[in-house]
Amino acid sequence: MPSMNDLVREQTALQPEDLEWLHLIVADWQIIADLSFADLVLWAPTADETQYVAVAQMRPNTGPTSYVDDLVGHVVPRGRRPLLDQALDEGRIVREGDPEWREAVPVRVEAVPVRRGDKVIAVIARNTNLLTARTPSRLELTYLQTASDMAQMIATGRFPLPNSRSHLDAMPRVGDGMLRLDADGLVTYASPNAVSVFHRMGLNTELIGAHLGKLCAEMAVSIGPTDEALVETASGRKARDTELANDRGNAMRLRSIPLRPAGERIGALVLVRDVTELRRRDRELMTKDATIREIHHRVKNNLQTVAALLRLQARRLDEPRGKAALQEAVRRVGSIAIVHETLSQTLDERVNFDEIADRVLSMVMDFSASSLGNTYGGAAPEPVRPRRVGSFGVLGATVATPLAMVLTELLQNAFEHGLDGGAGTLLEVTAQRVGGRLTITVVDDGRGLPMGFDPHTAGNLGLQIVRTLVQGELGGEFDMRQRDGGGTVVSLEFAAG
Secondary structure, eight states: OOOOHHHHHHHHHOOOOHHHHHHHHHHHHHHHHHHTTTTEEEEETTSSSSEEEEEEEESSSSSSSSOOOTTTTTTEESSSSSHHHHHHHHHHHHOOOSEEETTTTEEEEEEEEEETTTEEEEEEEEEOOTTTOOOOEEEEEEEEHHHHHHHHHHHOOSSSOTTTTOSSOOOGGGGEEEEEEETTTTEEEOOOHHHHHHTTTTOOOOOSSSHHHHHHHHHHHHGOOOHHHHHHHHHTSSSEEEEEEEESEEEEEEEEEETTSSSSSSSSEEEEEEOOHHHHHHHHHHHHHHHHHHHHHHHHHHHHHHHHHHHHHHHHHHHHHHHHHHHHHHHHHHHHHHHHHHTTTTSSSSHHHHHHHHHHHHHHHHHHHHHHHHHHHTOOOOOOOOOEEOOOEEEHHHHHHHHHHHHHHHHHHHHTSGGGGSSSOOOOOOEEEEETEEOOOEEEEESOOOTTOTTTTOOOHHHHHHHHHHIISSSOOEEEOOTTTTSSEEEEEEEOO
16 A cells, blocks of 8 residues: 555655645544544545546544545545535635445545645545434533534644644543543543543542632642643643653653644643553563663673682783683673673664774774783884774664674784784774675784685684674674785674674
8 A cells, every 4th residue: 555655755746745634534433533533545646647647545533434445555536525626726724514324334425625725735535324323411512513623723724733742652642541631631531431430549629610720730739840841731731641640659750732723722632541550560670670770780790700819810821822811701701791781781682893893893993902912021013093884773782792702803813913013013803794794804914824824624722702702692604814915804794683
């Protein structure tokens, strides 16, 4: 099924600003469909103005549908539906006298012009299934009157209301709880669900006739200073949404839509929803997130303690090979600690690996500079300046930890076996993500590989670690070859997720 954007751009002459206006209407017209107990179909005139194309459709949650099939993308010629022609040409709401029969179902049809500024850009057909028609209740009459006011606002260009939604979760719907306010902010009607929401919030007084803004301010005063946005929203003066919580942990979300069918504000529609359970789950998730971050922080601290103990032990050794082995262990533990430190500062188990790669480069450089300094009496022959090219992007913890180890081993291997003794000064790490796969190359201009060297069978511990992690943990491919002009090129490729 084509999208509204596609249909408008391909078949109409509407401008981008007109399309954005239609998007604002569609974002909120579930409210109108539910208040009207009716299907809504948005018809836009084609570029040559000889036809209409249905660009969006909405069914009510409060009543039976008038359309079983989807109409989006359907085209009807001008003249076949006179109500659409009248609403578009005259810029007023048009209602027919007799119902239209569709498959033995009587349907009342109304056409509401969609005005933006001084121009009618589309028409909303409101189709009400009359098969279950009966004497309406007070709730249904209030719903229908409010829907009529909002339809009039659409016809006069006063609805939708830009920037009236925060786009947060738990946005109230008509069925969650609906209140009708007068121009003074007094409650003239409250649906049973709305009354239940306020009772769960601790209200013990009558809701009808109360000033909703003052009432909500009194309910919130026990937990701190009253939010001015709450009073404005609950009073129906501003089109916005906000949230009210009490000291017992209950919470409800309010959304206010001022009603101005003729220009002056005659009242407001206020939708409410009990979000106590949602907020309780949010708090649980926040607690779990905090616990996970604390675990990563403690793991990092423990790893740093282990590294410090290994470093202390290395200082007490006189045997060079034993000291070098402990220093390698310190470096490996440090690379894992860097990942856990980064994870302890994020809200999820994903990290920007560029930061980790840069820190690994710096750490290996420090270790290697210290080693070279000891070997050459405190002064390395010529400094190696490692650099990173490209971006690793955001990676999950299951990828970041083994990749940090792999990168550490490859960099250390380049320092120890390729660039030692001033054999070269180039050390470059390149990262490239294409189509969900990450390709990494580590290049140096050092001594290169020995004759007959096979990286897939070499017994070096560092390369064994690299092979195991790349093929086992990352499920990728690993290769090592001579660089043109001297040196070594190591390449890795795996799915970055």
